[in-house]
Amino acid sequence: MAAPNDNVGNVTGLLNDSLSKLGFEVYALKVGWYNAVLSPSLRLAYPDDTLAVVVLSTPAMFEQAFLPFMEERGCQGVSDPIDQCVKHCIKSAISQCFPGQKVDVSFDYEMLPSRKPKFLAQTAAHVSGAAFYYRQADVTDHPWGEKKMFGVCVHPRFGGWFAIRALLVFGGVEAGSELVQPVPPDCVPSRETRIQLLEGFNLRWQDWSYRNIIPPVQTYSQKQRDYFSTPPGQRSALLRTWGFLHREEDQPDSSSDTHTVMDGHG
Template sequence: MPKLCARRNTVMEQTKTILNPLIEKIRAMLEPLGFEVYPFKIGWYNEHVDEKYKLSVPDDTLGVLAISIPGMWEKAFIPFVKQQDWDNWNKEKDPLHECMIHHFDQVKQSFPEHDIEVMHQFEMLNGQPKILVQTAAHMAGAAYCYQRRDVTDQPWPADENIYGVSFHPVYGGWVSFDGVFIFKDVVCPDLPQRAPKDVFPDRKERVELLKKLRDFPVPRKYAEEHEEYLSSDLHQKIAIARRIKS
């Protein structure tokens, strides 16, 4: 039987009392490594995705989104790289992906009493992402996902494909929506939903964002080495990791 975070007729404080220790434990593990953590209900996500992307758990099941901000590179990735034996590294594995798997596994292992499924943003199933992390981020209140429908009097032809853009309220596009912990045995019907901050209520700025016309200012972007890594192929990524180690 799922462990109820709070029954529907309980007050909000009871929900906080039971949920907070769990969420704060995850934050205590990941925030010092350059991550942010956001709880949400899986039903919020399922309501906004096509059938093939829906997660087959009850709507009130607890999900916890983890996103990395620019500091993750030096706080999590570089220490991870320096601990690896690069002479025996599997050349089919992306070092950054392996870093995420390592730290997410540590979180999962710290909750042996719970049934947890981890979904990484890079995982695929039958050629499709296992989870749409930008949608999860919007529904969890982490970052607003601006889409074509968010623009009135649209300037684009009806048949033009306009891709959505997620914008973090502090770091803009300089974040990564890394994955989700699904606590399959925890339901939280009274979890309050947090709306993402609408950074661009102005139509003109929304158009500029979706057209990629402006580099909106943020307090910190990725390090040059981080950007180099993300624009490299797997062979080059491993070379960058070896360079960091040396």
């Protein structure tokens, strides 16, 4: 592994310079922080001090990256257009910032052959300090009995108006002792509000009210809301009305957004 030096600052600085203008945020973490809270079958096969970076998209990504991407490149093949855009932006940033360096990139929609996700997006966001992952266990004396309530991350600035898109692992870079694990901001501290958050996410996610559990500094634009409110199988028709797809082009796959909704990332 490379000596720590200022590797963390170099890596995150370069990525931030490349991706922030496209509406993304980057947060550094050590693989060991992530592995420490997961069962062995879900851990990443890297030493604990290996540097990783979690990439989030903010509300600005739609206008600053996605719409320009569609205007310039359109949708290639059958995969989801948002996924294509995110992959293009992140892969381009890596090739420009770290030419010749091996970076293991996992996207939020990718699955292992076992059908488990390649990485647990909300866990990565939590241990990096990017967003607090509120789970059923975080509600004292919860009222749901045996009912399973899925957890959701809340960003300290954007509330629920963001998405966790990718995990980048820099296999040859040691984070070292200068990278100290942050505590994610607990912006939903009360029991009552946590109940409201988890019930909103699990029972009424379509109305998006859970995203406003704290006052966000920015939300999705109306155009972005229209896009994500449209069922995935009908989004190609919407994109055509915006002038981005020709009728003969392949239809985007309608299956790739199911996990996104349930993971709180649409």
